[in-house]
Amino acid sequence: MLLGLSGTAVLAGPPDVLGVRAGRQIEDVTRFVLDISHKVDYRIFTLPDPYRVVIDFPDMDWKIHKDALDRLVRDNPTIKGFRFGQFGQAGGRIVMEVAEPVSVKNSFMLNPVGPHPYRFVLDLAKTDHASFLRESEASKQVAAKPDPVIAKVPPPPTTVxxxxxxxxxxxxxxxxxxxxxxxxxxxxxxxxxxxxxxxxxxxxxxxxxxxxxxxxxxxxxxxxxxxxxxxxxxxxxxxxxxxxxxxxxxxxxxxxxxxxxxxxxxxxxxxxxxxxxxxxxxxxxxxxxxxxxxxxxxxxxxxxxxxxxxxxxxxxxxxxxxxxxxxxxxxxxxxxxxxxxxxxxxxxxxxxxxxxxxxxxxxxxxxxxxxxxxxxxxxxxxxxxxxxxxxxxxxxxxxxxxxxxx
Ligand SMILES: [Zn+2]
Structure with a gap:
């Protein structure tokens, strides 16, 4: 459930992120949505201390106004901080700091409908600390792959x-x-x-x-x-x-x-x-x-x-x-x-x-x-x-x- 795999798509350049928003879906569930120009693969895991939800994507072009990101944090009590950018050799990462322990309830890609492009949807449900820690461990197992940063070997010195x-x-x-x-x-x-x-x-x-x-x-x-x-x-x-x-x-x-x-x-x-x-x-x-x-x-x-x-x-x-x-x-x-x-x-x-x-x-x-x-x-x-x-x-x-x- 935590690992999303789409079919192989032939892209003419990195996908564009066109929109970002979040809101209370039902009580204690926050839905986070990214509008993306293409279907993308992703992996999600969570980390404690502070509570974080980490989403790894391929490299994407963020065509989003700074105001939209400021609004995301200001208007959503669950989201305390939001950062994105290059991580490792060929991927991008979103790190969302959350105010309380959450559980990844759902994550999926929606196909384009009418004026809407592809959408990445993530539902975060409020949980307790112990469950967060348990699910965090499990999510890391599922998402386990060589960490691009840790795996990065410094180039050998040109001279000994x-x-x-x-x-x-x-x-x-x-x-x-x-x-x-x-x-x-x-x-x-x-x-x-x-x-x-x-x-x-x-x-x-x-x-x-x-x-x-x-x-x-x-x-x-x-x-x-x-x-x-x-x-x-x-x-x-x-x-x-x-x-x-x-x-x-x-x-x-x-x-x-x-x-x-x-x-x-x-x-x-x-x-x-x-x-x-x-x-x-x-x-x-x-x-x-x-x-x-x-x-x-x-x-x-x-x-x-x-x-x-x-x-x-x-x-x-x-x-x-x-x-x-x-x-x-x-x-x-x-x-x-x-x-x-x-x-x-x-x-x-x-x-x-x-x-x-x-x-x-x-x-x-x-x-x-x-x-x-x-x-x-x-x-x-x-x-x-x-x-x-x-x-x-x-x-x-x-x-x-x-x-x-x-
Ligand atoms: Zn500094």
Missing amino acids: PQARKDTRKIIVIDPGHGGVDPGAISLNGYHEKNLTLAMSQELARQLNATGRYKAVLTRNEDDFMALRERVTFARAAGADLFISIHADSHGEGETRGASVYTLSTDASDKEAAALATKENKADVIAGLDLSRQDRDVASILIDLAQRETMNRSKIYAGTLVDELERANVALLAHRPHRSAGFAVLTAPDVPAVLLEVGYLSNKTDERNLMQQAHRQKLARAIIKAADSFFAQPRPVVARVPGGASN
């Missing part, structure tokens, strides 16, 4: 790190968020995931142009990538430095400026702790089923080698803050270098920082970040910081064997 002749330092740049996870949304509706990609591509261009660095991006498209995969990717690429690019948002629009974060078990302050919690939710937002360990980054075991790496990360972060200041980039007030338990910074042998280039919730920051000239300026400061970082004598620390991130 230990034996490489190439003396360029490898900097892995990580554009935050992507695909089904948009990240923060700016005042004018611009998605953090697109900004981080534009920023990262500019940085990669400038890094490669120096001839001293080889830049490698964790993602070069609007694609979802799990946090753990980004860590694994950086290690497999033999990174000498890992920079994760983000742009935060804050409730009140006053907060602005760039800030740099490094890994620590005890957060430097409560704002940094809250930010780490928010950034670590990327996988939850994308509908990944996370282990206890993935949810609780604070519990990571930090060994001696990692401590050395964490010190190196702090040195780069300090230099980066100095260079940003020298370039007249506005910095977050009080303390522009902070630390907390960021999942994406947990590679034990790669110095890693998370750079929030500014606040998308602040008018001035948003306007600046939209400008290429501003992103070029940021990139120059990041590179200057890398130059002085790599110029410093480096303690000899053996790489931690094994490919696992923790």
Whole structure:
């Protein structure tokens, strides 16, 4: 019942999503409907903590006005959040966060009738927590197939790190968020995931142009990538430095400026702790089923080698803050270098920082970040910081064997 299979359809391009709506069907049943130009295959499963309904589709073109999506969440007490986007290699995903435990009562495709195109229909009935957990387990069994994200193997490094002749330092740049996870949304509706990609591509261009660095991006498209995969990717690429690019948002629009974060078990302050919690939710937002360990980054075991790496990360972060200041980039007030338990910074042998280039919730920051000239300026400061970082004598620390991130 949870796996829908249509006949093979020959498509001239991805199907279009033409409409989306939801409403109370009968008491305690919410009907969710997508208007789609073609018949599509889908699979549905549910996840707890928070309650989520995840629907995997082929890639589709969402021709829906933002207002329709805002209405969907605003007018339906059951639907608390709605996200969609690329997930894995060839598919799209919808993640619906629901306010209460629900049970998938029905799901089917309707054929076109009159003015109506194909419709995907999903009925969600209210249930209790215990039933939700039971059905969630069962739905995962039925929907089980290799997870496209987990199965994604990072491309092998072009050279073996230990034996490489190439003396360029490898900097892995990580554009935050992507695909089904948009990240923060700016005042004018611009998605953090697109900004981080534009920023990262500019940085990669400038890094490669120096001839001293080889830049490698964790993602070069609007694609979802799990946090753990980004860590694994950086290690497999033999990174000498890992920079994760983000742009935060804050409730009140006053907060602005760039800030740099490094890994620590005890957060430097409560704002940094809250930010780490928010950034670590990327996988939850994308509908990944996370282990206890993935949810609780604070519990990571930090060994001696990692401590050395964490010190190196702090040195780069300090230099980066100095260079940003020298370039007249506005910095977050009080303390522009902070630390907390960021999942994406947990590679034990790669110095890693998370750079929030500014606040998308602040008018001035948003306007600046939209400008290429501003992103070029940021990139120059990041590179200057890398130059002085790599110029410093480096303690000899053996790489931690094994490919696992923790
Ligand atoms: Zn972010």
